Amino acid sequence: MDSLTQIVLGAAVGEAVLGKKIGNKAILYGAIAGTIPDLDVFASHFTDTVSALAIHRGFTHSIVFSVLFAPLFGWLVSRYEKYKDFKGWTLLFFLALFTHPILDAHTTWGTQLFWPMDIRLAFKTIFVVDPFYTLPFLVCLIIAMCYKRTSKKRRIYNNIGLTLSTTYLAITFVLKGLAFSKFEEALSNQNKTYEQIDTRPSPLNTILWNANVETKYNYLLGSYSFFDTQDINFEVYPKNHELLGELIENEKVQRMIAISEGWFTINKINGKLYYNDLRFGLLNIEPNSQDFVFKYLINVDGQGEVTFTEEEKTQRDGKKLMSNLWQRIKGN
Structure with missing residues (x-):
């Protein structure tokens, strides 16, 4: 806390x-x-x-x-x-x-x-x-x-x-259990097969809950507010773990995977690799956003040494997130 x-x-x-x-x-x-x-x-x-x-x-x-x-x-x-x-x-x-x-x-x-x-x-x-x-x-x-x-x-x-x-x-x-059951129900109604679900409250409240759902090749990210009147919508995020290539065997990469409990995606932007920890969600709740709360640039130097550099978050990011959250808490 x-x-x-x-x-x-x-x-x-x-x-x-x-x-x-x-x-x-x-x-x-x-x-x-x-x-x-x-x-x-x-x-x-x-x-x-x-x-x-x-x-x-x-x-x-x-x-x-x-x-x-x-x-x-x-x-x-x-x-x-x-x-x-x-x-x-x-x-x-x-x-x-x-x-x-x-x-x-x-x-x-x-x-x-x-x-x-x-x-x-x-x-x-x-x-x-x-x-x-x-x-x-x-x-x-x-x-x-x-x-x-x-x-x-x-x-x-x-x-x-x-x-x-x-x-x-x-x-x-109790609230987590209720939200979890809603995510399970939505996945069942939408005939989505999955391996595991991870749920957590969104910032500053326990009314709006987020879920990460693991499938074979993707993660499904969804949210549920106790004020919702419509079905839960899940956004698809490809795992892209194959983009790591041989780096998947690197000790530091393995430690990062363990720290994030396996909940991560990889992006390649302008030739650079980014590691996204899914456990803490997104800074921007707009569809298909890639602005994860914890996003790391993977650097490899000339000697093959791997380092992770966290992407800095700005005050503007926080203000936008709070505005989006307030709207989402009120229901879909």
């Missing part, structure tokens, strides 16, 4: 653990702990694109990380804070660190919660930024902060925020 959401979650967890004993300091340390796992993004400054993608939401988002570092952070803070309860600090840091990857596991990217096992847990029920999850949670936390640490109302409002956010997460599974 986005940084603000993880700060709010960490802060609320900190309040639940030690708020009654140390007041807003529990919120502060919980917020700090809630952001620590995302420090893995700095890996992009020290390594190549493929390695940075593999590292992201890896070790720092694992149970192992929470178990190892919670006592360390708990010990450090208990050394200089007036409140000296090592166990209390350790519990605060553990829960704030651990709930971070648990929440991220609900997104499309997912987390390697069970690192070092190569398993990425991704429920794909919520977008990385979802105001319906964050804003009520944030409001409840702010209200709780306005009361003294011994006040029952402080704990009540914090618990309301935690309950609302958790309930919303549970509801997203």
